[in-house]
Amino acid sequence: MDWNNVAEGYLAVADEVFRDLTESIENVAADIAECIRRGNKVMICGNGGSAADAQHFVGEMINRFLVERRPYAAVALTTDTSVLTAIGNDYGYAHVFEKQVRGLGQPGDALIAISTSGKAENVLQAVNAAKEMGIRTIALTGGTGGALASACDDVISVSCTSCTPRIQEGHSLIIHVLCERIEEILQ
Numbered sequence: 001m002d003w004n005n006v007a008e009g010y011l012a013v014a015d016e017v018f019r020d021l022t023e024s025i026e027n028v029a030a031d032i033a034e035c036i037r038r039g040n041k042v043m044i045c046g047n048g049g050s051a052a053d054a055q056h057f058v059g060e061m062i063n064r065f066l067v068e069r070r071p072y073a074a075v076a077l078t079t080d081t082s083v084l085t086a087i088g089n090d091y092g093y094a095h096v097f098e099k100q101v102r103g104l105g106q107p108g109d110a111l112i113a114i115s116t117s118g119k120a121e122n123v124l125q126a127v128n129a130a131k132e133m134g135i136r137t138i139a140l141t142g143g144t145g146g147a148l149a150s151a152c153d154d155v156i157s158v159s160c161t162s163c164t165p166r167i168q169e170g171h172s173l174i175i176h177v178l179c180e181r182i183e184e185i186l187q
Helices: 003-020 024-037 049-062 081-091 098-104 121-132 146-151 162-186
Strands: 044-045 075-078 111-114 136-142 152-158
Touching: 003 024, 003 111, 003 152, 003 162, 024 044, 024 111, 024 136, 024 152, 024 162, 044 049, 044 098, 044 121, 044 162, 049 075, 049 162, 098 121, 111 121, 111 146, 111 152, 121 136, 121 146, 136 146, 146 152, 152 162
Parallel strands: 044 075, 044 111, 111 136, 136 152
Antiparallel strands: none
């Protein structure tokens, strides 16, 4: 392993998050804070590592990030195995998030759709359902963002086009910055 090359990749992602993406992150944090202030909720979906990111974000929202405060309404659409497998079995995997958005979502909620490529069909189906329902859609993606970027109201994209690990590392940083800013805004 070339440690210098690896370090350069990590540092480039951090530099992008803290320099190039700050305006997008700030706008999304303000939108999510307003959603929570109104009494609405944030739903989050993604596959694989993005599913883990969804669960991580929800854990920080419901419990706390840096300050003691009331829980914020958030739900990861990646966690209920009975729901996921029933929908997947009866309707196909492309609908596992979309049907949950339709069942749980309300106008004024927010959906964070995570896909490193922006091409995940089940994430896109969830975004389409959310838009039909008056739910704000936020893409957390990489590269050009694929179809997800053009489908969502807000987009935060880590620019790397062929390096899923670097995109996921960027997403972890972004999630932590969002959590911190949301808490600051709502204090």
